[in-house]
Amino acid sequence: MIVWLRQVRALAALAVLELYRRKDLVVVLILSLLILCPLAFFTPFGVKGASRYVNELAMLPIWIFSAVIALGVSARLFPPEFESRTIFPLLAKPVDRGTLLAGKFLGACAASLSALVIFYLAYGLLTGVRQGLWFPVVFLQALLLHAGFVVVVSALGLLGSLVLTPSANLTICSLVVAGMFFYGQRLPGLVAGQPPPANALLGLIHWIGPHVEFFDLRRRVVHEWPPVPWRVCLAVTAYAAAYAIVCLLAARSLFIRKKI
Amino acid sequence: MATNSIVELHEVTRRFGAVAAVDRLSLDVRQGEILGFLGTNGAGKTTTIKLMLGFARPDEGTVSVLGGAPERPATRRRIGYMPETAHYYPYLDIHELLRFYGGLCGLDAATIRARAARLIERVGLADAGRRLLRHYSKGMLQRAGIAQALLHDPDLLILDEPLTGLDPLARIQFRDLLLELRSEGKTIFFSSHELSEAELICDRVAILKQGAQVWCGALRDVAGDGRQNLERIFLKHLAGEVAP
Numbered sequence: 001m002i003v004w005l006r007q008v009r010a011l012a013a014l015a016v017l018e019l020y021r022r023k024d025l026v027v028v029l030i031l032s033l034l035i036l037c038p039l040a041f042f043t044p045f046g047v048k049g050a051s052r053y054v055n056e057l058a059m060l061p062i063w064i065f066s067a068v069i070a071l072g073v074s075a076r077l078f079p080p081e082f083e084s085r086t087i088f089p090l091l092a093k094p095v096d097r098g099t100l101l102a103g104k105f106l107g108a109c110a111a112s113l114s115a116l117v118i119f120y121l122a123y124g125l126l127t128g129v130r131q132g133l134w135f136p137v138v139f140l141q142a143l144l145l146h147a148g149f150v151v152v153v154s155a156l157g158l159l160g161s162l163v164l165t166p167s168a169n170l171t172i173c174s175l176v177v178a179g180m181f182f183y184g185q186r187l188p189g190l191v192a193g194q195p196p197p198a199n200a201l202l203g204l205i206h207w208i209g210p211h212v213e214f215f216d217l218r219r220r221v222v223h224e225w226p227p228v229p230w231r232v233c234l235a236v237t238a239y240a241a242a243y244a245i246v247c248l249l250a251a252r253s254l255f256i257r258k259k260i
Numbered sequence: 261m262a263t264n265s266i267v268e269l270h271e272v273t274r275r276f277g278a279v280a281a282v283d284r285l286s287l288d289v290r291q292g293e294i295l296g297f298l299g300t301n302g303a304g305k306t307t308t309i310k311l312m313l314g315f316a317r318p319d320e321g322t323v324s325v326l327g328g329a330p331e332r333p334a335t336r337r338r339i340g341y342m343p344e345t346a347h348y349y350p351y352l353d354i355h356e357l358l359r360f361y362g363g364l365c366g367l368d369a370a371t372i373r374a375r376a377a378r379l380i381e382r383v384g385l386a387d388a389g390r391r392l393l394r395h396y397s398k399g400m401l402q403r404a405g406i407a408q409a410l411l412h413d414p415d416l417l418i419l420d421e422p423l424t425g426l427d428p429l430a431r432i433q434f435r436d437l438l439l440e441l442r443s444e445g446k447t448i449f450f451s452s453h454e455l456s457e458a459e460l461i462c463d464r465v466a467i468l469k470q471g472a473q474v475w476c477g478a479l480r481d482v483a484g485d486g487r488q489n490l491e492r493i494f495l496k497h498l499a500g501e502v503a504p
Contacts, residue, residue, distance in 0.1 A: 002366075003366030006363050006366050006367070006368070007363060007364050007366060009363060010359070010360050010361075010362075010363025010364050011363075011364070013360070013363075014349065014352075014360050017351065017352065017356065018349065018351045018352075021351035021352075021392075022351060084346060084347035084348070085343055085344075085345065085346045085347070086346050086347070086348055086349065088313075088315070088341065088343040088346065089341055089342070089343055089346060089361070089405070089408060089409070090364070091313070091315060092313050092336060092339060092341035092418075093336060093361065093364040093365055093412075094333035094334070094336040094337040094364075094365060094366065095333070095364050096333065259316070260310070260315045260316070
């Protein structure tokens with residue numbers, strides 16, 4: 001068990017170290033702060049309530065950048081190992097492929113979640129300074145569910161990286177995530193209104209697609225609505241965990257059969 | 261030198277479609293020796309190494325490494341492998357690289373630190389300091405490769421074209437290192453097409469042609485002849501001719 005933990009920690013640390021050394025995150029952080037800071041101190045038309053819509057605008061880049069980072073990191077976990085041939089010394093070590101996959105996934109999650117926490121800290125501090133609301137419960141719930149979103153996206157990116165080229169993986173995963181984010185809620189209605197076989201296809205997407213819209217608490221945070229019941233939070237977190245586990249099991253099955 | 265086998269390949273065949281990359285190959289690597297594994301490009305050397313490391317399974321025959329199946333973690337814990345060319349993680353320095361591989365081998369932090377410090381000195385990378393691997397030359401990456409292969413103190417070293425990209429001085433240092441390792445009791449499987457280097461360091465040599473072994477023998481048996489050096493043997497068995 002100790003050996004397994006050391007192996008997973010080594011793999012996870014590699015992903016985190018590479019993300020920070022590559023400086024991608026620094027660029028994204030600077031960009032997001034450049035967007036967040038002016039918005040945080042901007043009151044449109046001098047109307048206090050209107051600033052909520054500015055907050056909503058500020059939350060959007062956090063969602064976009066967190067998805068970009070999660071996909072960027074997870075999609076790059078395996079292809080460079082094959083391109084640079086480091087997969088050979090890696091697999092020659094006493095580590096099985098399942099552990100390798102788990103370690104890499106945890107590393108991708110840790111790297112992306114660390115970036116997410118920085119984004120939320122920046123947003124929380126800026127809105128706290130302006131509105132005097134310091135990290136309310138709904139804000140923490142939003143962070144928790146957003147973390148679930150990052151885990152699902154990372155699992156999806158990792159699975160895609162084993163079957164697609166990096167660019168195809170990024171494109172397809174981005175389309176799936178964006179599509180489900182904006183249209184996921186409307187899918188049941190669309191299914192009911194379509195003739196066969198379109199309804200069967202939409203029904204399939206509804207059942208197997210990642211319902212990332214579940215994780216979105218932006219409006220509650222922005223409009224200072226009351227928190228959602230914790231059981232709902234737990235159910236959505238469990239959905240994230242279950243979806244990630246299914247993706248990882250599929251990835252494991254592919255990776256074990258993959259010819260090196 | 262003890263004669264018990266560390267690696268045993270028995271009638272091993274590995275096909276890719278209709279082509280046999282390894283064809284009924286039988287080979288043994290004995291404890292404490294340096295076995296040169298020679299052949300032209302595409303002869304099947306790397307495929308044989310993949311079979312020895314358990315990356316691929318033979319279609320026919322058996323592979324036994326250190327008395328067990330090569331894919332078992334317990335077996336791999338005793339194998340050090342250096343690939344032909346690997347561009348190790350560009351955003352790590354040599355200390356971080358060895359910490360990473362040490363972690364994969366299940367070593368604790370103190371052991372990794374102590375071994376890494378010794379190995380970095382031994383492979384001549386002490387001057388590289390904290391420089392990231394992306395700034396390394398090809399030769400320095402090869403040194404990093406041998407360091408990661410030796411980190412967990414393996415009994416068997418499998419080296420795939422280890423001299424690629426090394427300058428003459430580095431080659432001499434590398435040769436000395438291999439001889440030192442042999443004197444420490446390590447068994448070394450040395451895949452190469454560098455005949456002169458193989459002649460200098462190998463105890464025995466196996467020559468591969470189109471996946472099949474065409475010659476295997478001890479160099480000391482042919483060295484005294486004065487006529488039949490490794491190059492002549494190689495030419496004779498691969499090109500079917502003897503050099504003048």
